[in-house]
Amino acid sequence: MIYGNIDGLKKSTLDQLEDLRGYRMEEGSYLDQETAAYLMEISLHINREVIIVTDKRNEILEVGVGDFRSASFPEVDYDKISGVKSFHTHPNGNPHLSDQDTSAMENLGFDLIGAIAQTEKGLLVGVGVLDAQDDGLLVRELGALNLRQLNRLDLDEFVQRTGKHKRHALTEVADEQERAILIGVHVKGKKDVMDVESSMVELAELAKTAGVVPVDVITQNKDRFDTAFYIGKGKLMEIRELIQIRDANIVLCNDELTAVQLRNMEMVLGVKIIDRTALILDIFASHARSGEGKLQVELAQLKYRLPRLMGMGKVLSRTGGGIGTRGPGEKKLETDRRAIYRQVHLLEKRLKDMESARKIQKSRRVKNEVPVVSLVGYTNAGKSTLFNRMSTSSVLAEDKLFATLDSTTRKIIVDDKEFLLSDTVGFIEKLPHDLVESFKSTLEEVKDADLILHVIDSANPNYLQQIRVVEEVLDSIGCTGKEMILVFNKIDKLEGKVVPDYEMVRGEKVMVSAKDGDKVDELMDLILGKIFGDLLEMTIKVPYTDTKYASYLHSLGVVKEETFEEDGVVLSVQISEKNKYLLEQGKSNG
Structure with a gap:
């Protein structure tokens, strides 16, 4: 097998290259x-770089082909070759x-590397050797x-x-984390919420x-x-060179790929190619x-993987005979699908x-008239930190994207008033469709909430675009017109920075610092006013x-005191004005 770019090469040329493998030089x-001239002749004929790998005995172990300006090194375990x-x-x-x-x-640990060129002075070889300096390795060009x-x-x-540094250095390279080249395409005329630069910064954070x-x-x-x-294609060739120069072993793309x-x-x-969707699913x-969270993610991953299995498609989901099903039987691809x-x-x-179990819980909450407040927002806006601050809980809160995924609900009691506070998964631009579908049952809690707290990272320069992304996701799950408070979080990070123009954002707003607790009490008062309104104190004799x-x-949970008299x-x-009808409903139902 000849490694690299062999597209369009004649069989006779491939045979010439294949003949080199196993040849031992003088x-x-x-x-x-003889070998140098032979390589140069083939290279000039096909106008592509040709590469060979040799060992201590100067035997040619592998052969590869690149393009006019670069050649990828054959996939060989170089660490096991003596004198490579x-x-x-x-x-x-x-x-x-x-x-x-x-x-x-540097990365593969060759003893010597050479670039052969036909010049006016004849065949010359640009030579580099691996050398040691200051307890480290470097390439010395001769x-x-x-x-x-x-x-x-x-x-x-x-x-x-x-020798004493080489094995240690190569082991360090092998044990390194995955190193990625990030690539993105800005399609002219396409209206994305974020510009390509901001989107690429976000991809780096992911x-x-x-x-x-x-x-x-x-x-x-x-x-x-x-x-x-x-x-x-031209940019792809640049990336191929960059992969070797930057010692990258993975490429991350900013869009979903076919x-x-x-x-x-x-x-x-x-190298391994990962698109934005696969990256988010991996995170x-x-x-x-939680068990439900793991199931939701697994379902989204399977739905993502399904159309990327190259094969016959959805027809295989139906059993039975007919055209296209007769013959040698199912291949592995079909059985996988x-x-x-x-x-x-x-x-x-x-x-x-x-979901059915959740609906039963929901019906109990409605029956007991317990209001629900849901936290939503862009990922890393500080929802979990605010949730912990308001509920005195210890939900994981870190300065990273999607630190918490599982929906968490806590009962909040303030001045004998109680409501449920729910923390939900964060949103992001280009959130995978299959992921939204899988989490739809969880997101139904937002749809059924009495009040939504839209948490915004006010220190993020792209906060307006992030608001739009969240609004789009909320619209997609049917939350248009829901009562909402815009919570501009992280005001502690605004010192010395330009304060966002909050007037550009319509709706009721409050500025807080979930980290320091600044103005969280003001937010709590606003929440209580929204969900309970003016409370009615009534005395009823039954x-x-x-x-x-x-x-x-x-x-209903509205009885505050009970006294027994002779006739009843x-x-x-104590009940809110907007739920006063529940008293009448109870009377009419006898």
């Missing part, structure tokens, strides 16, 4: 004249090593040498100096939350997404704690059972012949 030669060296051609005639070459040498000068080099001198180190960011303006490669785009990009770049999977359909159906059923009505009032029970009740 004794005492790192690279002999690599040579590749530069069809542009420049024998000097590129940044990509030196970076690959310049452009002819073959005689190259083969006279004493590599043992360098190998002895680097990467860090997932434990990935962002090492570089690439963006491109295009009229539309490339259907085959997401980003332009199965074709994922496959094509992995083939060209040779959700690692942060979900069928298994995913079964698992999706099972998860949807389990979540529906949980005859002993009508004790069902007394029991009904007790079930005297009840002191």
Whole structure:
């Protein structure tokens, strides 16, 4: 097998390259004249770089092909090869090593790397060797040498100096975190809530939350997404070079990719490709704690994976014979797809059972007239910190995206008034559709809430765009027109910064610091006024012949005092103006 870009190459050329594997060069030669000329001839003919990897015996172990300006190194366990060296051609005639070459040498641990070029002075080889300095490794470039000068080099001198550092350095590289190149496309005329720069900053934060180190960011303006490669083919070649230069092992894309785009990009770049949707799902999977949260994330992941299985599609979800089903039987792809359909159906059923249990709990709350207040907002706006401050709870609150996913509800009692405070999952731009669908049952709590607290990170320069994202998600779950308070959080971070223009945002607003507790009492007073309004104090006498009505009032939780007299029970009740009709309803139902 020839590694790299072999598209369009004739079989005869591939056979020529294949013939190189296993060839041992002349004794005492790192690279002999015959092999160098042969590589250069093929390279100039196909106008692509050709690469070979050799061992201590100067035997050619692997062969690869790149494009005009770069070549990817074959996938070999270089750490297990003694005296590993690599040579590749530069069809542009420049024998000097590129940044990509030196970076690959540092990361892969070659004893020597050479760039072969046909110049006016004949064949020259730009040579780099691995050397030790200050208890570390570096690439020492020896310049452009002819073959005689190259083969006279004493590599043992360098190998002895680097030996004690080399294994430690390579182990460090192997144990490093995933290092990612972040790429994004700004489609001209497409109206995104956030500009591409802000969206890429957010992608970097998502990467860090997932434990990935962002090492570089690439963006491109295009009229539309490339259907085959997401980003332009030329830009993709730049990214391939950047992967080696920056020692990256993963590429994160700022949009959801199709199965074709994922496959094509992995083939060209040779590293793992993760789109924004898969990244968010991965974060959700690692942060979900409750049983329901884990099921919701698993369902979203399966729905995401299903259309990315290359195959026949949804027809396989139906059993039976007919055209397209006869022959050798199901392949692994079809059985995988069928298994995913079964698992999706099972998860949807389990979540529906949980939803039924939640509806029973909801009916009890309605019967007991316990108001519900839901916290919503962009991820990392400080919802969990505010929730902890208001409820004296200890829900996980960290300065990272999606630190908490599982919906949490606590009873709040203030001045004999009680309500339920619910913390929900944070929203984000381009929130995966399947994730919204999976969490819809949880988000129903927001839809049924008596009051919504929209928590906003006032210290974030993109707070207006974040507000729009949250409003769009709320609209999608049917929360349009709900009574809402806009809670501008993190005012403690505004010192020395430009204070946001709150007047641009319509609605009732309050500024707080959930971290310091500043103005949280003011927010609490506002909440109580909204959900309870003016409370009515009433005294009702219920005859002993009508004790069902007394029991009904007790079930509403509005009875504050009860006195028994000869002809009946005297009840002191406290109820909000807007729920006064419940008293009349109880009377009419007898």
